[in-house]
Amino acid sequence: MKVRAAVGETLAAIRHAVHGTNSLIGDAVAVYFRSADVALAFTEAFPLALANDTMVRTDYSPEVPFGRQEKEDVCNLYSMTTAQEAMRRLFPGLSDHAGNLPPLPEIYPDRTAPIIRTGAAGRELVMARWGLPTPPAYLVGKRSDRGVTNVRNTASAHWRRWLRPEFRCLVPFTRFAEPDHQRGGNVWFALPEEVPGFFAGIQVPQWRSVRKIKDGETVDDLFGFLTCPPNAEVAAIHPKAMPVILTKPAEWEIWLTAPATEATALQRPLDDGRLIIDSAAR
Known part of the structure; x- marks a missing residue:
């Protein structure tokens, strides 16, 4: 799968796991990191600029609500x-x-x-x-x-x-x-x-x-x-x-x-x- 291969090359030096799949609606890839620090370093170095036909990027962690890209609890009161x-x-x-x-x-x-x-x-x-x-x-x-x-x-x-x-x-x-x-x-x-x-x-x-x-x-x-x-x-x-x-x-x-x-x-x-x-x- 093209998406998985491209991301895999970028991640070659980082401890991670990648799961990719394709379907009728296109390619998808999930990247799993061992820590938030490693994930943050990756996203800063490789910002994943999305093509026009690409769905919204979603980052997930057990400590961060689904769909949020960072722990930014700004002004919720x-x-x-x-x-x-x-x-x-x-x-x-x-x-x-x-x-x-x-x-x-x-x-x-x-x-x-x-x-x-x-x-x-x-x-x-x-x-x-x-x-x-x-x-x-x-x-x-x-x-x-x-x-x-x-x-x-x-x-x-x-x-x-x-x-x-x-x-x-x-x-x-x-x-x-x-x-x-x-x-x-x-x-x-x-x-x-x-x-x-x-x-x-x-x-x-x-x-x-x-x-x-x-x-x-x-x-x-x-x-x-x-x-x-x-x-x-x-x-x-x-x-x-x-x-x-x-x-x-x-x-x-x-x-x-x-x-x-x-x-x-x-x-x-x-x-x-x-x-x-x-x-x-x-």
């Missing part, structure tokens, strides 16, 4: 305690469909949280479920889709379809947490009190899926948000990524309305020195 009235002041004419929204000091994946999106009648504040549809290649053999909380690779065909303006949203936040692997627990980051903060989000309305087996099929408005390399404050705790944070009205407008090429240019770290560590939330 945040809070939103800003009053609805404050958001209405920021967005004149905002239609509020969030009901009586209490402070949300801990928002975890699969919970509902407020987002601002563009509806048929203009900007609206609605509640949505945190976790975007998972790429189909990662759902093979699974009975449910727990969702994807963060999006890094906006060039992926799976995400490109939802980068049009009608699918973009702003996710208001007060603080967000990153895991501290050195000392344990979480470190909470916040903007200065006078600065409103929003994650650059993607929302998929009325998505039909099985999120939990016990609940069966449900129809949900879903959301997630973009990540990017970290700035200095976050990198000291989490060196791989941070959420894309928008703090200026011009940025909010670009993200909600501009063509995808202009909007995705906002996928960059917040300037160094802009975040504070919220010791009260640690």
